[in-house]
Amino acid sequence: MLTLICPGETASERYALALRAGLRNVPCKILTRLTRPLENRALLFAVPLDESGVNHEYYDLLAFLRAHPGSLTGCVGGVIVDGAGNLFTKAAARELVLAANLAGCAFPGRPLVEAIGSLANFTVQAKNAGCDLETAYHLAVRDLAGRVLEFSPPKAEKPKLLVLHASSHRTSNTLALWSGVRERLGDACAVTEIGLRNGTLEDCGGCPYTTCLHFGEKGGCFYGGVMVEDVYPAIREADAVIFLCPNYNDAVSANLTAAINRLTALYRTTSFSDKALFGIVVSGYSGGDIVARQLVSALCMNKGFYLPPRFCLMETANDAGAAMKLPGIENRLDAFAKNMLDRLMQ
Numbered sequence: 001m002l003t004l005i006c007p008g009e010t011a012s013e014r015y016a017l018a019l020r021a022g023l024r025n026v027p028c029k030i031l032t033r034l035t036r037p038l039e040n041r042a043l044l045f046a047v048p049l050d051e052s053g054v055n056h057e058y059y060d061l062l063a064f065l066r067a068h069p070g071s072l073t074g075c076v077g078g079v080i081v082d083g084a085g086n087l088f089t090k091a092a093a094r095e096l097v098l099a100a101n102l103a104g105c106a107f108p109g110r111p112l113v114e115a116i117g118s119l120a121n122f123t124v125q126a127k128n129a130g131c132d133l134e135t136a137y138h139l140a141v142r143d144l145a146g147r148v149l150e151f152s153p154p155k156a157e158k159p160k161l162l163v164l165h166a167s168s169h170r171t172s173n174t175l176a177l178w179s180g181v182r183e184r185l186g187d188a189c190a191v192t193e194i195g196l197r198n199g200t201l202e203d204c205g206g207c208p209y210t211t212c213l214h215f216g217e218k219g220g221c222f223y224g225g226v227m228v229e230d231v232y233p234a235i236r237e238a239d240a241v242i243f244l245c246p247n248y249n250d251a252v253s254a255n256l257t258a259a260i261n262r263l264t265a266l267y268r269t270t271s272f273s274d275k276a277l278f279g280i281v282v283s284g285y286s287g288g289d290i291v292a293r294q295l296v297s298a299l300c301m302n303k304g305f306y307l308p309p310r311f312c313l314m315e316t317a318n319d320a321g322a323a324m325k326l327p328g329i330e331n332r333l334d335a336f337a338k339n340m341l342d343r344l345m346q
């Protein structure tokens with residue numbers, strides 16, 4: 001049984017039809033708002049947006065999730081956003097996924113069906129399925145509902161964890177928090193750490209699809225180097241990847257962004273759907289949620305890693321050494337490391 005959460009009225013025929021057609025024969029309980037916790041459910045959030053991109057009932061839902069941290073414990077979710085225009089849909093979706101995830105909801109990889117105003121983002125899917133854009137939208141809703149209902153991430157006896165960072169060991173708050181987590185993981189996981197400091201990798205050159213596929217099929221990428229020699233093999237092996245992200249200008253830093261871009265060739269031939277994504281984000285002053293949302297959209301929505309509940313630890317600390325002196329940090333590190341083990345281990 002799916003719980004369909006549809007905040008807000010809409011005049012959109014297209015949205016109503018997509019839900020009817022996509023969820024035909026799927027038993028659903030429909031809610032228009034959340035007023036109390038929902039535990040252990042398969043959830044589909046369906047959010048209509050008008051041209052302004054503002055849906056007040058959706059913001060009420062966001063407020064409930066942010067104010068009630070454990071309210072979706074044990075839930076698995078997917079998201080549909082139907083926009084009247086071609087903007088705002090992705091931003092709304094990733095904001096919702098982060099809020100629901102921090103409230104305890106897991107998400108499979110590619111958890112978003114996004115219908116922009118023109119539906120042009122369904123062009124490739126429609127071509128592949130030999131159908132029109134609107135039918136491709138309906139098929140995507142059906143596919144997402146099935147994946148949410150069936151989601152059951154693998155567990156391992158000794159999970160393999162890949163740690164990607166681009167920081168200096170001596171001064172980094174982000175690395176100091178990771179050391180605290182690593183200590184708590186003990187020898188329960190097999191940990192591989194790869195540092196991607198300046199000069200170690202080139203960004204994606206945006207090769208044509210066929211060139212990218214050609215190199216991807218040979219297990220590589222045109223640009224070679226540390227990504228192909230170290231990161232690709234480690235990701236193939238990994239049960240989980242954790243990104244250590246200092247906030248650089250309200251974004252994931254350039255080296256880590258380059259690494260994410262360079263995953264494209266591997267992604268052409270390897271599914272990441274059974275690999276968990278975790279993150280540690282440290283901002284000097286503010287904006288950790290923006291960086292976490294970037295991880296959600298780049299790695300879960302686009303590249304297909306799954307999101308375990310509470311995938312990201314976000315802290316605010318600027319001076320070297322400040323993160324480990326934050327009030328309550330030891331308890332938050334305990335909880336973050338325990339959550340990782342609970343999610344990954346048999």
Ligand SMILES: Cc1cc2nc3c(=O)[nH]c(=O)nc-3n(C[C@H](O)[C@H](O)[C@H](O)COP(=O)(O)O)c2cc1C
Pocket residue numbers: 167168171172173174175246247248249250251282283284285286287317318319320
């Ligand atoms: C290039 C650069 C850009 C930064 N931009 C921001 C920012 O936009 N917002 C912010 O809160 N902190 C920003 N910071 C501060 C870091 O987020 C902060 O130093 C934090 O401790 C994480 O970095 P660390 O792991 O290297 O210590 C920036 C730092 C650098 C070096």
